[in-house]
Amino acid sequence: MATLKDIARSLDLSITQVSRALNDHSDVSEETRLRVKATARAMNYHPNVSARKLVSGRSGIVGLVVPQHRNIGQDGIFMEVVAGLSSQFSGRGMQFVLHIMAEQEPPLPVYQKLIGTALLDGFVLIDPMDRDPRIDFLRRAGIAFVVHGRSGETIDYPYFDIENEQLAYDLTEHLLARGHRRIAFLNGIAGRSYVSRREAGYLRALRAAGAPHIPELHLNGDMDEAHGLTGTIRLFSGTAPRPTAIVCGNVRLARGAYQALAALGLSVPGDVSVVAHDDELPTLRASAFFPALTVTRAPLRDSWEPLADCLAGAIAGKPLAGLQRLGQYSFIERNSVAPPAAA
Amino acid sequence: MATLKDIARSLDLSITQVSRALNDHSDVSEETRLRVKATARAMNYHPNVSARKLVSGRSGIVGLVVPQHRNIGQDGIFMEVVAGLSSQFSGRGMQFVLHIMAEQEPPLPVYQKLIGTALLDGFVLIDPMDRDPRIDFLRRAGIAFVVHGRSGETIDYPYFDIENEQLAYDLTEHLLARGHRRIAFLNGIAGRSYVSRREAGYLRALRAAGAPHIPELHLNGDMDEAHGLTGTIRLFSGTAPRPTAIVCGNVRLARGAYQALAALGLSVPGDVSVVAHDDELPTLRASAFFPALTVTRAPLRDSWEPLADCLAGAIAGKPLAGLQRLGQYSFIERNSVAPPAAA
DNA sequence: GGACGAACCCGAAACGTTTCGGAAAAGATA
DNA sequence: TATCTTTTCCGAAACGTTTCGGGTTCGTCC
Incomplete structure (x- = not known):
């Protein structure tokens, strides 16, 4: 695995400058930036996620926690969710972690533990209940999340929902x-x-x-x-x-x-x-x-892109206003409605 | 988030000793071990995965890479795989990452990149082809993996398969x-x-x-x-x-x-x-x-446990012999067979 | 009483990255 | 010439963990 040090040595630069060049910081000359990026590509460099997370708090990994439901995967709907979110995050250079809980396991300790290991940048919450306790919990934990739907009195978190x-x-x-x-x-x-x-x-x-x-x-x-x-x-x-x-x-x-x-x-x-x-x-x-x-x-498949957008935005610290989105629906009239038969 | 330092301070011990106590090393007294574990639980300590991975090379995260197949999730089979593996690894205190590739994306660069970020400890390979190039690639990359099935001439890797x-x-x-x-x-x-x-x-x-x-x-x-x-x-x-x-x-x-x-x-x-x-x-x-x-x-559902076992074993560096497992099948005679009708 | 081993402990280095605070060089301004 | 900016760079610290190479007691054995 090539590291920043390797690139720095081969270009006779400091590690600092290589890091700044790769992250498009301002105080690095255009020429250096290009040279650095070129050799990084040539050396097949990928930043070490663990090191990055340790110091910057960002890993680029988000999670979805779901209970092992009896009919999970019976209908294709759950697969739709997983595949949709996974490919959306992959497309943003992020990783998507699926965590399946045991059937009757209480969810909050699971989130607690996942947050504790300091691996994930945020969560996607699906299937919110009325006044869902997970929302309060994650808010209190100070970790980014996005809800597929809305729940509770005060909607002061990122979400994607339809009306x-x-x-x-x-x-x-x-x-x-x-x-x-x-x-x-x-x-x-x-x-x-x-x-x-x-x-x-x-x-x-x-x-x-x-x-x-x-x-x-x-x-x-x-x-x-x-x-x-x-x-x-x-x-x-x-x-x-x-x-x-x-x-x-x-x-x-x-x-x-x-x-x-x-x-x-x-x-x-x-x-x-x-x-x-x-x-x-x-x-x-x-x-x-x-x-x-x-x-x-x-x-439903139109949900994954805005959800990923909102979560990525929340992690990046964007203002809440742009992270609350509503999907459109259309009314399609076909042939299943007529006036009631005369009683 | 509680860290080793917090525990060490509160017990007036060194960080070293706390780490060794939690990891059941030999040279820590029984009494200290118990005290440390008790306060770790009390303080709701979870080791920081990134820090651990950085120094020890182990993150406890394994991955599964699958192409976004046209009929993914149509049949429940893929869900069976994902749910089965995910819960098996969860049960071992490990994380399971699902990475869905674009439809026609070549797989090797995807593995390359995932390995490059130094996040995963290993991979589960499903649906191997005859002489599957992924096997050679992962072997060469020196990363742990387990195959659901067998492929190629020399079977010198962990697998679970049936006959x-x-x-x-x-x-x-x-x-x-x-x-x-x-x-x-x-x-x-x-x-x-x-x-x-x-x-x-x-x-x-x-x-x-x-x-x-x-x-x-x-x-x-x-x-x-x-x-x-x-x-x-x-x-x-x-x-x-x-x-x-x-x-x-x-x-x-x-x-x-x-x-x-x-x-x-x-x-x-x-x-x-x-x-x-x-x-x-x-x-x-x-x-x-x-x-x-x-x-x-x-x-099929009997596959996930041995697969997780074998991959966890491979990551722990266990000898290959115990990591190559065969599942049993049984012959069940019912009523769909009779001698051929006289032509 | 000195040497030895066992049991328990600790400091410091290392992993790869980001970032803070500053520094050198070059040009502009006085 | 002296001072100030701007541009470009760098050293060092920090993140939280594991692990190496020691160290200190204390009891035991000659």
């Missing part, structure tokens, strides 16, 4: 505008921050239209096909009034709903209208539904 | 023993080391039984359901003599084969016998096939 409240409002409002009043919502697992935001948007739309809020029509659970199916069956087999439309938290839930409705002998959109939010996960396409699914669309 | 040659022999031989002569093999992508080993076992079994080798019956390709289906269709629609039995490289291929056979109006095992190797991937169970699938069984 979950608004998109749930839009989906619900779209149905209300066509005359639906009994609108079900197949939402995600309660406690997740984005799930609560979406619930809020759903309720706001109902309230604005003066439609009744029927608690039995709001279901929380895994966002997979199985729960879309069982949830829909439940919606139509209970004592509560049957919905005429369903808002689904993602396309997988919608797929389950379609199957359940088919099994129940109900047609889409003739008997029941269905809308969903579409993360554009690779395995399932909303446009390939029959009838094609009306959605709000915000590809 | 791919023998299991392909066993599967083929099982069919030959029941009278089959025209046996097809749906194998993986050519060039992969384990694919070549299995091909060798298949050919050895044919040769030993004096059965003809019909090149058209040996198919290479992706090991997924789609290729199982199209491959099987091809086997039965060409000009070559039709097989009476199929050996599948994994259960996914077998699933595709079952579907194709059903579509062709052929029954298993009445018209065609099917056997496969079963990695026990989480999504698909060989026992749930109808008829239940006869397999050689070697759960």
Whole structure:
């Protein structure tokens, strides 16, 4: 391994000057800078990360901590996250460390330990809960982080998020505008921050239209096909009034709903209208539904670049203002919505 | 962050002695060792990885480099690898770094660069090709590594592998023993080391039984359901003599084969016998096939522990003999094999 | 009582980098 | 000529750890 010393010796310069040349400091002549960079490349020099971290506090390594979930990797979503973030950071010359916790391990000590070893520059936090304790913890620890989503009262940290409240409002409002009043919502697992935001948007739309809020029509659970199916069956087999439309938290839930409705002998959109939010996960396409699914669309894969940007910015000490970003979503109308059948 | 200096000061000891106490060196009294360890825990001390790496060359970080494959994460297999290795290394107090390369990026410079930054203690190599250049490269670089599989002439490196040659022999031989002569093999992508080993076992079994080798019956390709289906269709629609039995490289291929056979109006095992190797991937169970699938069984998930063991051993400088391990497989006879129908 | 060994301990150097404080040389200003 | 700037450079310290080569006690053995 070539070191600064080797370069310095071969150019008859001091180690200091070589370091400054490589890091584009001001007080090194243009000529020296070029000579240094040329020989560094020639000698195949790569700065020793440990040495750099020791003195400057920067290693260029960021981490993601996730629990070993039972269905981790069942759906391709986690892979999407890992591959997306990893390649984004690689592209910035940074390293991405994945740390998988044991199933029921409490997360805070894990972060504590990782911070203790002074290896990482920062963390990416995904799947924040309402008032997520990790956020307070990392803030207190004084280490950089970025959240995929928002959580808590005071949002004084870097994040990338989409307007979950608004998109749930839009989906619900779209149905209300066509005359639906009994609108079900197949939402995600309660406690997740984005799930609560979406619930809020759903309720706001109902309230604005003066439609009744029927608690039995709001279901929380895994966002997979199985729960879309069982949830829909439940919606139509209970004592509560049957919905005429369903808002689904993602396309997988919608797929389950379609199957359940088919099994129940109900047609889409003739008997029941269905809308969903579409993360554009690779395995399932909303446009390939029959009838094609009306959605709000915000590809998950568009998250990794801003997340990496924000974390890199936070580590570099940039001001917070530029590190809080919102992704756009679009409303795509297809063929899964019609006015409610005359009761 | 508490450092050695803090502990030393609070116990009125030298930094040296504290370091030796924590690392269980010989010349520190039992009493001191306990006192030191107690206060280290109390002060929430974690050794600074960078400092340690700088002087001792050990960071406790290992890496896995994978190309951003088009269907990465489609099947759960990659996630299985990442989660398995990550939790194994976490359990050993080590860190696991995942580095995803761009699709067509040449791998050697990536390893070069990672080695150059002197951060990692070693690598896990998966999916080795025949005569994989990465092995030579890492060997020459003098960095520790472990291979999931074996490749090349001289196997003088740590590995964990299963007897791919023998299991392909066993599967083929099982069919030959029941009278089959025209046996097809749906194998993986050519060039992969384990694919070549299995091909060798298949050919050895044919040769030993004096059965003809019909090149058209040996198919290479992706090991997924789609290729199982199209491959099987091809086997039965060409000009070559039709097989009476199929050996599948994994259960996914077998699933595709079952579907194709059903579509062709052929029954298993009445018209065609099917056997496969079963990695026990989480999504698909060989026992749930109808008829239940006869397999050689070697759960992929049993690989991560020995792989981590071997790499940790290699880093610790243990002798090679204990770092070359073979996994066992078992032969599980179910209902997918019968004698060939009288032609 | 001197030599020896065992048990326990410590100072200092080293790893490769960044950065602080200053210094030399050259040109500009007085 | 003396002083001040600007440009370009350098020595030395620091980060937190491991490890080398010692050192000091204390008891034991001749």
